Amino acid sequence: MLDFKQYDSAFAKHHDSLDIMITPILSWGFYRESINDVKSIYVDCNKLSLIASSSKWGVKDWDFKNKLKEEVIIVTDTKLEIVFASHNLTKMNGYREEEVMGRSPKMFHGSATNSLTSNEIRKAIQLQEPFEKTVLNYKKNGDTYLCLIKGFPVFNRKGELSHFIAFEKAA
Template sequence: MSHPLLCWDIILEGRSRREEFSKDISYLNHLQESGYWKYSPGRSLDNALVWENKTILVTTADLKILFASKNIERMNGYQPWEVIGKSPKLFQGPATQLSSRLMIRNALTEMKPFNCTILNYRKDGTLYNCLIEGYPVANEAGRLTNYVAIEEEIDL
């Protein structure tokens, strides 16, 4: 006999996932609420992390990784601390398509949001398709401060 899904099941799952990602959520909320980000991404980062199970990277304006959510390890084998201070190019290699790299580079140059699928490399050298939603973030003066990438591995 099957049992109906109870609202408590949903609440407990959400609570459990929020506890799992509590440090990541706290850091992202701090960035968004500190006044440092006047213009933030057009979507909820904690929902992307908790409910959509996506990986979030935040870079500085000069594209050095400032933050990586803990679930980056599930996607590509890297621990968050291993990628801090490095360029996202760390995930690229010989098979990464030039067209994808150019599309991302143009969006970053023009400070525009983008969606792109790119062939990336895991820490062990295996390939995976990464869907990236990228958002430029500006401060109150309108100056670019960060980029936010909401990422997930996808099948093609």
């Protein structure tokens, strides 16, 4: 029968002679977080593609995959009710997708939000024109943050208004 102590000793001696670096278990958390971000971007892209195909959006080169790495994407219907919010909304303001679905993006506004800027956005939406504005928004916990919003009307293949899409990031 084989003596396991000799085997363990020989294996340890061999292992010590190797020029390798041991990775601490703590680093696995970073890897997992990175993988989860990639998975979330994939899921968000699929959801956006489903909305686009079911609504027959006209040809537009939206680079959702790269946008989702740095920006929050919010899609509303023509009544300005949120039908999609990307996973990274939580990082920006603390809200989860389920909490904002069916609500207006005005839910992020508060008493310190500039009404002039809000009116300019509302006017662009009514005229179905793209806009780019920086707005003072409120996080779920009540803190404020500046948010750069690039909003676009989205039309279907027949040229009818289908949705509004906003690419947002903390300014």
